[in-house]
Each structure stands twice: as C-alpha cells, then as structure tokens.
Amino acid sequence: MLASRSGMLNGMPQIAIRVSEKELDFLDKAVSEGRFESRAAAVRAGLEALAREGRNREIADAYREAYEKVPPGEWLAEENTALLDDRLADAEPADRGNQRN
Numbered sequence: 001m002l003a004s005r006s007g008m009l010n011g012m013p014q015i016a017i018r019v020s021e022k023e024l025d026f027l028d029k030a031v032s033e034g035r036f037e038s039r040a041a042a043v044r045a046g047l048e049a050l051a052r053e054g055r056n057r058e059i060a061d062a063y064r065e066a067y068e069k070v071p072p073g074e075w076l077a078e079e080n081t082a083l084l085d086d087r088l089a090d091a092e093p094a095d096r097g098n099q100r101n
Helices: 021-032 039-069 074-096
Strands: 007-009 012-014
Touching: 021 039
Parallel strands: none
Antiparallel strands: 007 012
16 A cells, blocks of 8 residues: 555545655645645546546457457448448438428
C-alpha cells in the first residue's frame, strides 16, 4: 500500500498525500471556481475518473480479445445490411410523401 491509513472521517479512511505547489494551485483553483466542494472532493473525483478509465480499458480489452477470437467478417456485414434494409423499409413510406416529382 502506497499510503497509510491515518484515520477515519465520516466512515471513510483518511490519507495524507504530498503534491507539488503547481498541483496544489490547480486543486485550489478548481475548488475556488466551484467545480468541487473541497480539495478532498476534487481528489475523490480524480480517483473515480481513474477507476472509470480502468474499467473502460478492461471492457475494450475484452472486446479486442473477443474480436481476435471471432473476427468480424461476412456475418457482421450481413447483419448490418439486414438492419439497414429494415430501417430503410420502415422509412420509405414517410419519405415518399416528402419526395418532389
């Protein structure tokens, strides 16, 4: 574990971190602009973004692995063509009334 747990506040562990002056200025500006309620809220939002990025990467990797096992081929083209044909067939009656002769 990189940071030690130094206490609990509102049921959440509390940690201490070191940041550069530039990072602290950035953090304080985000809070003063009202983007976050507090420094802690800004840091939590950053952690949530990192977690979301990790989940998205895992999902992308899973798709990549699946497509490597069964590459999209003719079956995908056939499915897309069928979907497009269905949509065009549904749209044709409405479009006919808008055509100019």
